[in-house]
Amino acid sequence: MVRRLAERRFAAGQLRSLLPYAGRGLVAGTVAVHLVAGAAPIGFMVGTGLALQDLAGGGAGGWLALAAASFLVQQALAPLQLVLSRRVQRRVDAACIERLSSFALRGASLAGLEKPEVADRLSQADEAFEQWTLTPGAAVEGALALTARYTQLVGALVVLLVAVGPWPALAGAFVAVVARLGQTEAFNRWGHVIRDIRRLRRRAGYVRELATSTRAAKEIRTLGLVDWLDQRYVAEDQAVLDTLWTSRRRVYGAPFVGYALAALVGSVVALLVVARTDADVAQVSVAVQALILCGRFGVVFPEADVKLVYGRGAWQALLELEDIARREGATTGDASAGGAGAVTAPRRSVRLEGVQFGYRPDRPVLDELELELPAGTSTALIGVNGAGKTTLVKVLTGMYTPQGGSVLVDGTDLRTLDVDAWQRAFAITFQDYLRYELPLRENVAMGAIAHRDDDEGIRAELERVGLGDLLAELPAGLDTPLTRALPGGRDLSGGQWQRLALARSLFAVRHGASVLVLDEPTAQLDARGEAEFYDTFLDLTRGVTSLVISHRFSTVRRADRIVVLDAGRVTEVGTHDELVARGGQYARMFEVQARRFTAENDQEVAR
Template identity: 40%
Template sequence: MTGVGEVLRERWRLLSLLPGAGRGLLAALLAAHLVTAVATALTAVVTGRLLDRALAGSQVGDVLLPLGAVAALVLAGQCAEIAREPLDLLAARRIVGALRARVRARVAEPEGIAHLGDDAYGTDLARVSESGGWRTRTPGTGAVGQLVLLGRLTGAVLCAAVLAWHAPLLAAWLLAVTLLMRATIRRQWVRLSATWDDHAGDRRRMEYWADTLGEVPAAKEVRLFGLGAWLTDRYRRQAEGWLDVIWRQRRGILRRQWWTFLLALVTGFAALHVPGAALAAGELGHGELVTMVLAAWGVFAVGAMGHEAFDIEYATGAVRAFDRLDRAPTGSAARGGAPAPGAAPHLRFDRVGFRYPGTDRPVLDGLDLTVRPGEVLAVVGRNGAGKTTLIKLLTGLLRPAEGRITLDGADLADFDVASWRRRVTAVFQDFVRYPLTLRENVALGAPEVDAADDAIRRAVEAAGGPGFLDRLPDGLGTLLTREHSGGVDLSGGQWQRIAIARALFALAHGRQVLVLDEPTAHLDVRAEAEFHERVIAAVPGATVILISHRLSAVRRADRIVVLDGGRITESGSHVELMARDGEYAGLYRLQAGRFAADRAEGVST
């Protein structure tokens, strides 16, 4: 169970987020809450005075002053309440906006991507980013909720002070019991909030099933395979699994409320009986009775668990997740190193080893590989051999666990990673389809330069062939998404050409190394080979690394290496490897035989 000290630290942590709302807004918010708190206590006092004067048969003029004071206090309290709602909402949005901006910066800060593959990191990231429960709850609403609670506590203390003027023991008793009841109820709901946090991973999986059911990319398979009912069932079972735990706890909380209800009943009776008995004994006037009852009600009201209590409990978990993200080591590569070589460098993997977190099997194990400047190197191997991991290490997205990668003999870790990446470009199998114009999609290959349309057009024509631009309604200004008015949807092959154009544009603006990581895996062997030849011809002098599991598509590479068991097992030209009659030759003949059989079958049909 969380101790008092820990609770106070968490509450202070929430309050520390409030400056994110901005000074002016925060000042207005504090003023609104202070007016609400003070108005409640003063209204109790002034209402009692008004009643005394009215019952004493005073002149109208004598009643007008307390009547005006009551009206002013009620009006001020109501205006403050009305103003608080939009102020609270705006402050919460600003706070959560600032916090999520810090999260985005923290996530994007590392030069590598290893942290994004960590499940605990992903769960914390989802916890900070999600809106909890059936009401929008965020760290922003929690911070504002803590301010709301402080305002309510301030009002309760002021009302207790008014009550203590007439009955100090009753005031102390009422305030203590009310805070005890609130703390007890809070403790019960904290368990529920902790359970909610523990099932953040389940909610992420639920969202995945829901998104898959409704998103456009999966729509064809969902309908073709009749997966709608299956996905709905997976979502339902995932939801029922953790909601059953939540509702079990809620029912338990409600069953344990009987003694809290009894204590509230006794306390409420005392708050009415003590001033009533004093009035009956002639020890108290009617105005003082009203003041005491209103003040007691002001104290008692703080015991109610308003929505701010749940906002706070939700937000403390989200802020804890944010703090873990903020402290988490992310394996960020060193910044500010030496600039990368301007020309295509001599690359070397020197006994490089790597394994992914949570696994015992090394993906790369003592790998040695040299890539000469201007060489066309093909890396082949079975699926899962570590080809893509090798590229991630080369581009600095991952860092070797063992060994080192060198550029012209110097350790890659000693270079500025951003500088090195301005020398490398890549086209991956899962390249991103940005919902931007064609011009912007291509220019992203070298975002640091002021892209001229002529350079973009040359890259597009080299990748897409003559006439590619003519088929688009607005040329380079064509918006490549159906989600916006006037946009168009492209085929997979057309998107592939745009991804290649992006890489060619990058090569024309300082990149010296091109990586093709199976961007054409969906093409047939002949088309893939023709594609490689066309791209290589377009980038003379650049170092090109081809990744493929289809050997016939890379046979014209200057050198081919076979990656197996985390190491390079064979190296040479296609002719040399075939003459060696090793694993490469065996796999090549096997694939060639299948290709010939497929062609024969196609001719016969």
């Protein structure tokens, strides 16, 4: 009981922390309406009971007017209750969505978001806002709606006390409290069950999303995965349902029967006590109605109970997300603390000095890495898969904080700088670049969204990457949605999307980005597109500090410097000719790739 009371106080504290989002005036008005709406049924109960007595005695029926007025007030306030409650919910949810978005985009590090415990809670909070029914705002709405219910209960107990004495009132209070405790205890335990299986629900949701989205439709159909996916979803869903049904029997089985029996016994005793009193017909009629109202506290309150359990669960998930970020110290605010201010462009160099980083403590991905990127020069980075190339970029941009060593911008540790400002200095094309289901204009302007009205600049960069002909073909030009899911939309080929991603980065450079990072920039281009990229490489990277990651030596050989990364360390640095002459790892990798292209050319000549 002590534990449960502590949990109730904790839950009430969580809900109170949400009230400021709704606003004092709106909360006060909503509570006032709920109070009047809760008192109206008591007026109707008393009015009808006494009206029956008056009518039996030939009275004028004044109490009937009270009953009618109470009924009309209750009916008139019902829509107002709904409107005010929805407004409370929307205000709270708007603030919570902003808070969740801020956490996901700013409050948590990328490494933090990739943790399973964070992903589970983020999925739970995100799922609540997708449904728009069981949200933190709904929990606040439900808590305020209980005002009407408990106003009815207090009114019913007062009626019992006045009409038939203290003992029926005590019995009615016992019935209401026991029945309500049974419901709330069951709902509370059920809420714990839902939170405990969030990982199972996330897995089932992922499989369902695969089956219902167009993202994976091509592979699912061409590889004949429909039956397998169907079976996998059944298995994942069954795992959720089996857990739910097992837990439901435990939660709503014997404990619920015990509470129900106690409430039933209390109701029978209360009715017997009322029957043995000397009360008249009106008093008995009112008392029986009051006891029925007390007994109704054993049912689910649809306007409150489910919303409180699930909606508060979503709010608790959000609070736990923030708590995890605080405990880990993995926030961009922590990283940007310091007095050095913002650095928007390296003037001399960016240096990774003794950088140590790993996703697991016993498996470093970057191991005492030493690398310098001189300002205004192009550096190419090569290495086998798993060498740490993409991880290096994430550390360089401040997305990951080194576990050892430092990232120095003109000699200043990145930890003391404004990381947000530093990241805005980058123009990056990741290997897994995003394909926004937005118009062509926004897809390019995402590199510098504040300049999305620069149509001339957008067109110039599209021409620069070889998409001028595509732009001329699109029916709505820059306003054409790049998805077939929208009217007038059009999808692009893989190579066209890669060119567009390059245009996005170049647009960012046009508007002030000073560090260009290209991760496998020609992976989806055909031979002609790749050759065009090589021819314009020096022009694309001129004047900016650039880092190009590629497995294709025809790309990297044009860089000012080439860096070989192996097992998280830099093993070779130099120009293409220097590294080939050295006969090391780079020379061996170049020879293997050159031999393959030579063989392909020989086969082409033979044909």
